[in-house]
Amino acid sequence: MLRARVLSALVLIPIVIGLIYLGGIPWAVAIALAGAVAWAEMSRLLQRSDFAVDRIVGLAFVVLSIAVAYLQGAGLVQVDLLGPLLALLIIASLIYALYDHSDHPTQNWAINVASALYLGFMLSHFVTLREFENGMNWVIFAFGMTWIGDTSAYFVGRTLGRHKLWPRISPKKTWEGLAGEVVACMIAGPLLGGWLVGINIWQGLLIGILVAVLGTFGDFAVSLVKRMAKAKDSGALIPGHGGVLDRLDSLLFTFPLITYFALLVAGG
Numbered sequence: 581m582l583r584a585r586v587l588s589a590l591v592l593i594p595i596v597i598g599l600i601y602l603g604g605i606p607w608a609v610a611i612a613l614a615g616a617v618a619w620a621e622m623s624r625l626l627q628r629s630d631f632a633v634d635r636i637v638g639l640a641f642v643v644l645s646i647a648v649a650y651l652q653g654a655g656l657v658q659v660d661l662l663g664p665l666l667a668l669l670i671i672a673s674l675i676y677a678l679y680d681h682s683d684h685p686t687q688n689w690a691i692n693v694a695s696a697l698y699l700g701f702m703l704s705h706f707v708t709l710r711e712f713e714n715g716m717n718w719v720i721f722a723f724g725m726t727w728i729g730d731t732s733a734y735f736v737g738r739t740l741g742r743h744k745l746w747p748r749i750s751p752k753k754t755w756e757g758l759a760g761e762v763v764a765c766m767i768a769g770p771l772l773g774g775w776l777v778g779i780n781i782w783q784g785l786l787i788g789i790l791v792a793v794l795g796t797f798g799d800f801a802v803s804l805v806k807r808m809a810k811a812k813d814s815g816a817l818i819p820g821h822g823g824v825l826d827r828l829d830s831l832l833f834t835f836p837l838i839t840y841f842a843l844l845v846a847g848g
Contacts, residue, residue: 722831724776
């Protein structure tokens with residue numbers, strides 16, 4: 581299992597770094613493709629939990645959210661397109677719900693809107709952040725911090741983990757793993773942040789703590805969906821890691837965090 585995880589990482593990391601370097605349309609297309617796969621995995625998990633999922637409406641919202649983020653971030657459009665896109669999602673999903681003959685059409689509608697919004701809106705930050713001034717470094721910082729946190733939690737938890745963190749949601753997570761993640765991110769934040777994006781030590785410590793905590797909750801959020809569906813992984817596309825949604829779980833929380841951190845604290 582560990583060997584498969586390492587080999588997959590060795591293949592994926594250079595590809596991701598190359599796409600980050602290219603930015604622009606190649607990066608946006610890559611995120612849209614990842615979003616499409618993640619939406620397919622999410623749809624399967626929800627269907628296993630006996631929810632009716634409108635795959636077309638959800639997929640359209642995920643892809644269009646990422647496209648809108650690119651168009652606005654690149655300055656190609658000057659109006660806010662997210663509002664109309666949200667209205668379209670609500671209208672289209674409610675029309676779908678009208679034809680839903682199950683016993684709980686309103687629950688299905690809520691699930692459709694929430695899951696599409698979760699993936700589409702959160703993933704749009706991957707593109708928004710890349711379009712910032714010095715966006716390449718900010719994106720590398722976001723990935724690096726999240727991966728350092730996840731990796732530290734994994735190895736510390738495997739080695740020293742004794743006390744379950746939240747067994748109802750994720751049986752393997754431990755308090756020791758979380759502590760290792762927090763310490764690693766507090767060390768990495770000032771060092772990596774100072775080197776890549778020029779933040780000071782206190783900003784680095786702050787973002788390190790926030791990444792560790794929010795990244796853990798991001799993992800729990802996907803674990804909740806998988807647990808409801810009685811599934812170990814969201815898919816099997818990435819050997820040793822599961823599906824694309826499994827790899828995005830923490831990132832879906834940390835990328836918005838770092839996007840707004842870059843805007844509000846570090847000046848973008």
